[in-house]
Amino acid sequence: MRLAIIGGGGFRVPLVYRALLDDDGHGRCEEVALYDTDPARLRVIGAVLAAEAARASRAPRVRATTDLDEALAGADFVFSAIRAGGLAGRVRDERVPLAAGVLGQETVGAGGVLYGLRSVPQALRIAERVRAVAPDAWVINFTNPAGMVTEAMSAVLGHRVIGICDSPVGLVRRAARAAGADPAAVRYGYTGLNHLGWLQSLTLDGRDLLPGLLADERALGSFEEGRLFGARWLRALGALPNEYLHYYYFRRETLAATRAAEETRGAFLARQQGAFFTAALAETDSPERVHARWERTRLEREETYGADGRAAAGGGERDSCDLEGGGYEQVALDLMRAIAADRTTRLILNVRNAGTLPALPPDAVIETVCEANAQGAHPVPVVSPGMAELGLMLQLKAVERATIEAATTGSPEAALRALALHPLVDSPATAARILAEATEAG
Numbered sequence: 001m002r003l004a005i006i007g008g009g010g011f012r013v014p015l016v017y018r019a020l021l022d023d024d025g026h027g028r029c030e031e032v033a034l035y036d037t038d039p040a041r042l043r044v045i046g047a048v049l050a051a052e053a054a055r056a057s058r059a060p061r062v063r064a065t066t067d068l069d070e071a072l073a074g075a076d077f078v079f080s081a082i083r084a085g086g087l088a089g090r091v092r093d094e095r096v097p098l099a100a101g102v103l104g105q106e107t108v109g110a111g112g113v114l115y116g117l118r119s120v121p122q123a124l125r126i127a128e129r130v131r132a133v134a135p136d137a138w139v140i141n142f143t144n145p146a147g148m149v150t151e152a153m154s155a156v157l158g159h160r161v162i163g164i165c166d167s168p169v170g171l172v173r174r175a176a177r178a179a180g181a182d183p184a185a186v187r188y189g190y191t192g193l194n195h196l197g198w199l200q201s202l203t204l205d206g207r208d209l210l211p212g213l214l215a216d217e218r219a220l221g222s223f224e225e226g227r228l229f230g231a232r233w234l235r236a237l238g239a240l241p242n243e244y245l246h247y248y249y250f251r252r253e254t255l256a257a258t259r260a261a262e263e264t265r266g267a268f269l270a271r272q273q274g275a276f277f278t279a280a281l282a283e284t285d286s287p288e289r290v291h292a293r294w295e296r297t298r299l300e301r302e303e304t305y306g307a308d309g310r311a312a313a314g315g316g317e318r319d320s321c322d323l324e325g326g327g328y329e330q331v332a333l334d335l336m337r338a339i340a341a342d343r344t345t346r347l348i349l350n351v352r353n354a355g356t357l358p359a360l361p362p363d364a365v366i367e368t369v370c371e372a373n374a375q376g377a378h379p380v381p382v383v384s385p386g387m388a389e390l391g392l393m394l395q396l397k398a399v400e401r402a403t404i405e406a407a408t409t410g411s412p413e414a415a416l417r418a419l420a421l422h423p424l425v426d427s428p429a430t431a432a433r434i435l436a437e438a439t440e441a442g
Contacts, residue, residue, distance in 0.1 A: 001029050001340060004071045004134075006126055007081035007143070008034025008064060009041030011273055011301075014048045014294060015329040016079065021056040023333060034064040035071035042066070044277055047284040051291035068126070072133040077336050080126055080153075081142035084118035087273065090266035096437045100430050103255050104264065107145045107195050108247045109424035110434050113403050116145050117415060120152045120407035127156035138339055138376070140164055140332050141350070147194030148400040150350045151365035152407070159376045162335065163194065163350025163365065166327030167242050171199055172348070174223040175240055179209040190348050191357070191368045191382045193393055193400075195244035197348075198237075200383055214238065224306075239389075243306060248392065251424060268304065272297060335372055342374035349377050356382060359390055364397055395423055 003020075005013055013034065020029045032049075036042045042064040053059035065071050072078065083090070093111040094104035103109040123143055130137055139161040141150045150163030168190050176183040181204045189201035202210045213219055214235050220226030226234065228246050247254050258264070263271075276297045280290045331347060338345035349370045353360045356368060356379040370377040385393065402418035405411060412435070419431035 001076045002031045002033070002074055003029050003060070003077045003079065003336075004033045004035060004075040004137075005079045005081065006035050006068070006071065007079075007083065008071075009036030009038050009045050010081050010083070011045075011276070011294075011298070012329070013045050013081070014052060014291075015298075015327075016332065017049050017060075017062075018052055019329045019333045020060055021052060021058075023337070029060045029336075031061045031063065033071040033075065034062065035066070035068055036064075037066060039064075039066055040281055041277060043284050044280045044290060047280070047287040047290040048294045051287040054287070068129055069133050072129055072137070075130075075134045075137045076340070078126075078130055078134065078137050078139045079142060079332060080123065080139055082119070082122055082126070083143075084115075084122045087266055087270035089118060090115065091264065091270055092438065092441050094264040094266045096441065097425075097434055098259060098264070099437070100434050102426060102430060102434075103247060103251065103258065103424050105247060105258075106266065108244055109422055110419055110431070112145050112148075113399065113415075113418045113422060114434075114438050116148045116400070116403040116418075117407050119143055119145065119149050120404055123149045123153050124156060124408070127153040127161065131156055138162070138336075140335060142328060142332070145194065145400070147350050147365050147367060148403060150194075151363075151400065152404050154352060154363070154365060159352065162372075162377050163367075164328055164331045164335065165194055165348075165350065165367065166331060167195065167244065168197060168199075168348040168367065169331055170327060171225060171240060171242060172202070174225065175199060175202055175210075175213060178219045178223045178226065179213045181209060187346075188348075189369065189382055191385055192242065192366070192389070193396055194350050194365075194367045195242060196248075196393065196396055197242045197367050198245075198385060198389055199240040199242075200385075210240070214240075248423065269301070272301065335377070338372040339374055339376070344371050344373045346370070346380070347372055347377070351377050351379060354379060357384060357390075357393075359384075359394065360397060364401075366393075392423070395421065 034042055046064050049062050090106055093114040097104035097110035104111045130139055141161055141163040143149045146163045146165050153161040172188050173183040176186045187203045190197055190199050192198055201208050217231045220231045225240055280293050283289045347370055350365050350367045351370055353364045353366045354362050368379050370379050399418050399422050402414050406414035415435055416431055419425050419434055420428040425431050
């Protein structure tokens, strides 16, 4: 089996490769093709992978290229993990809205719309090349904003593109442990959009553990989402929200914490990863040294993830079980195994709605529990979200669709509509100012 990673010079690619090294199942990967527009980043990540391979008894071959079609040729699976505009683009996405007095974040609010405007055209180009060069390949989309980008790509690739995110599986894992259950043994009900979903049930042997967890203040305080949202609000909701909903439920506090921070998350990552790649490029003749540098940088990145939200909620550290990986790369590997081995597996994925939630169009991409096998990923029946949750989903889906329209047609009206309709942007005038400043900034 052959895997192509688009965005193969990305910092987190070694986590995917590490997961492949641990895979001894049916149809395991024999070759990984890394594609990136930056040969220097490819060289550094290639050195990290070489160190990983040296520790394994068996490792997929690695080939790096700056030619997209060459990377795609013969691929069975394509992982798409690009960052259009690089981290400099993310920094602008954060700073421009903050200067206008609203939240700037990578995938949420005005920042998410601006990122989508850049990501969608590049993602569509990749989808078109996959259809031309590797029409039988399955595309697993990591590119953010993941739900929006997956929906745009599905117009070209149909059901053969599936979006993934590690936030839902992390929530399930943490909630199960807090309820005293083995995460591998529970069933769960989860529905929403990417970075906008709710865990509605958590069952073990037919018994729903969620009501008991919500009633146990001490248990809620033992994991990240419980501390982030607070026991009183979680009991009022009757569900466990995805961590990104903190931006919506506690928008004032999160905005204040973000504005008070010394630098935005994007600025931190730009500085951190810039230093990593500069130093590592001079060490590529020693893969072990590059790998050690990457591991230190990765751990710092994981420890500081979501710091603004935790600061707004009153502090707290990340759960130790979330620092060692096993996030989106494990979801991707589980999905790849399910398709390759035709082994039905339940996963939370971004797929077409297909009537799962009647209030949304059938071709709208939602994030929900699916059964994956050789035919792809198919949503399982779910309990419909409540009115408040569904209302928020509908509004955000309108934002996503306006962003896709703007990105594909160049319509400034659609771009303005996408920004102004977002619940974290407080007026069309603010939206127009953000759009003008972002356009001027490039």
